[in-house]
Structures are given as structure tokens and as C-alpha cells.
Amino acid sequence: MKKRAQRRLTRRQFVGGALAAAGAAVGAPAILRAQNPNTRLNIAMIGAGGRGAENLNGVRSENIVALCDVDAHALEKSGARYPQAKKFVDFRKMFDNPKDFDAVVVSTCEHTHVFATMLALEAGKHVYCEKPLTYNIWEARLVRETASKLKLATQMGNQGHASDNHRRVKELIQSGAIGPVREVHVWVSRAWGFQSEEAAKRNKDIVFVTERPTDHAPVPPGLDWDLWLGPAPARRFHSVYVPGPKWYRWWDFGNGTMSDLGSHRNDIAFYALDIRSPLTVEAIADGPAHPEIAPATMRVVYEYAARGEMPPLELTWYQGEAKPKIWTDGGIPQWPDAQLFVGDQGMILSSSDKHMLLPEKDFEGFERPPQTIPNSPGHYAEWIQACKGGGPSMANFDYAGWTTEANHLGNVAYRVGRKLHWDAAAMKATNAPEADPFIRRKYRKGWEGILS
Helix, strand or coil: CHHHHHHHHHHHHHHHCCCHHHHHHHHHHHHHHCCCCCCCCEEEEECCCCHHHHHHHHCCCCEEEEEECCEHHHHHHHHHHCCCCEEECCHHHHCCCHHHCCEEEECCCHHHHHHHHHHHHHCCCEEEEECCCCCCHHHHHHHHHHHHHHCCCEEEECHHHHCHHHHHHHHHHHHCCCCCEEEEEEEECCCCCECCHHHHHHCCCCCCCCCCCCCCCCCCCCECHHHHHCCCCCCCCCCCCCCCCHHHHECCCCCHHHHHCHHHHCHHHHHHHCCCCCCEEEEECCCCCCCCECECCEEEEEEECCECCECCEEEEEEECCCCCHHHHCCCCCCCCCEEEEEECCEEEEECCCCEEEECHHHHCCCCCCCCCCCCCCCHHHHHHHHHCCCCCCCCCHHHHHHHHHHHHHHHHHHHHCCCEEEECCCCEECCCHHHHHHHCCCCCCCCCCCCC
8 A cells, every 4th residue: 555655646747847856766677678679578468358459469579477357268369478467457456566678568457547558657657558548538638648748658549640542641731732631520330338129239239238237246256346347437247238248338438439430540640630629519419328338339529629730620539420421422532530630731541551532533643742741650560669769659548548538528528418518628528517417427436546
């Protein structure tokens, strides 16, 4: 308990900026140890199955010295690959001896991201965290500001940010190829969440459920259910929650498609158009918000102020069966997941790995601008290089914190049921005090003190 109390005090000092020198001292061992680019990092993995197993592959060039998972089977499977790694079930115990590792990869479920990430940052460790960066807006602000104070290498797991396609689209917009961009439409076709049984079948949802189960089932052997719940309110185990990603539709554990795929698909707009905080946010869906389950289909409209020489912008997000009118009318190629940038002189249609200028006839013979943004060495390689003294990784927490906040705001507007006027500095919806519980949550006893 003494060690954890000391960490909480240090975090408050870091975020308040009172002890910048102390922050540098805490971070120094990991940073200095990784200055030589030929030195392999000692990495601790929090979450060893599912996304954790994928991330483990992404950093396998380094030394994997610790593995942690609440599922004994996932821990055993990854442990067989790295028998020398220390094994943990509770990631809080891993930080009792942080000197053993330089960097941490966080691949837990969304509702525990902030706890593992903050313990790592406070211990002076570089951090890679899966998307979405945090469970809510307050947590995203906390992580972004803390990482900024500590100057550690960070990366959120939105792998597409490292794509060449992102860079080429940004160059086109910067060059003025389609003129000033005043409108962006972003859509994803995945429809998981609260919907009718007919819609769930039509959309191939991985589980159909419209209410919290009143029955329960035995906890699967090897799963520490209490640790899996972590800071979320206690509930009995049921197969509609795990294995992942079933959990992501439940408000207690995640925020549905908006925060999950929004981390990927909204990213290119934030990157290309230098977006940060919106002025207003409005969500449109069929019927009121369900108290327990995130929606399968929804539309969210964001209004952004002018940025430098760029004009005010309206960004509309569509998930599930919602699509832009120009898409449903057949005015553009009907790519299932994409972004449409609408400029005064044309449009860019983009997906994760391709893009095109529209209308095509208007861009016949178009000469592309020269490449000005270097290609990425790879999403994981960026972070590893940053840990070893290279430049900052592109999806670092200072950048990713803003996209995370905006995605969560879409869900907040949906849950409140009206257009929000957003004061980013105060972290308040000025016209909707009822939004406050969705901006910052209360944590279950035993977890509430870690971030205080």
C-alpha cells in the first residue's frame, strides 16, 4: 500500500506540473537505458491473448520479460513462447518491481486501459496501448496530459495511422488538390450492439442481446472474473460478456463501435485536417439510448471551428446501417468502410489502403503533389524507435488523446439524447450537466484510489 500511495502522489504532481524535474528523474532510467538503437528493449505485456497476442507479434524483435493476463489459458499459451518471462495475473503486482522492464504494452479490455497505462507512465515506462486509448473522456485527458509531462515514448494501437495511404491523402489536402475542406463523412458497416433480432441476423452480429441477463453461468476455468471486471461495477459472469469482443457493446466495459472503429476510421480526418476538440456534437439514432448497451447503428455530427487557414468543418460519423446520402444515392463508389473529404473543388474518397479523387473526369491528367511526408517504418517500429531515442511515434498519446475524446463525445451525446455544446478546456457540456457521469465514471471499491 505504501508504494501505491507514493505513486498516486507522484501522478498528481506530474499532471499539475509542480515537479517537472522529479518527473524527468523518474522517467530517466527507461529512457537512458534505451538510447542505443541496437539495444533490445525489455517489454512487459499486459494482456497476452486476443489483441495482446497480435501486439506480442508486433514487438517480438525485443525482449519479452513479463506477461500478464487474467485468463490462465492465454497466459500459458504466450508463456510457452517466452518461458523466461515472469508471469502475472494482476498487473498491479507487476509494478511492484518495475525495474525489470523499460516499456509496457497494454492490451486489456477498454475499461482497464487507463489503470495499466497510468501505472506504467508513473513508473517512467514507455507505453503502447491498444485503442481506444481509454474508457472515457476524463481518462483520455489524464493520460494525454501525463504522457506530455513525462516525455515518454507512447503509441495508441490504431495501426492504420502508419499507412502510406494516410500520408498521401494528407499531402493531397495540404496541396489544395480539392480546395478548402468543409465537410467530411466517415462510415463503417459493422453493426454490433443494440438492435432487433432481425437486424442482428442481417448484420451478422456476434451475439444478440437486448437486456442484461438475469441468469448467470459458471466462470470458465482459468478466468479471474473479479480481476477481469476490475473497476467496473460487479456483476455475475455470463457468456454475453466474454470472450472478446462481446464485451465492447456493454457500457460498463466499452463504448461500442464508436470508440472502437472510430479510433481507426476517424483518424485520417484528424490527421489530415488538424482536428482537435469539437464545438458541438449531436447523435442521431432510432429511439432513445439503451441504459446498458451501445447502439449498432448511429449517426453523429461534429462541428469544428476554423483551424489556421482551414475553414470551419462538419464531420459526420455513420456506423452500422447508416450511410451518407451520396453513398446511398450511388453518387460515389459504395465502399463499405471509408472517408469522404468534400472540398470546394472536388472530393477524396479514402479507405484504409486506397483513395481516389472525385469526380474522376475532373481529375484526368492530374499531377500529384510531391511526397513530403516520409513513409512509416511500421506502426510498432515507430514506437520501438521512439523508445530508443528516435523521434516521436505518429499515433502518440498527445495526438491519440484528442481522437479518443472526440469519439467518446459521440457516445455521450447519444446517451444524453441532445446536441452538446462542448467546452474542451473545462471538459464540460455547457448545456447538459446530465452528461457529467458519462465524461467521468465512479470506480468499484479497491480501484478508485489508483487514479485519484
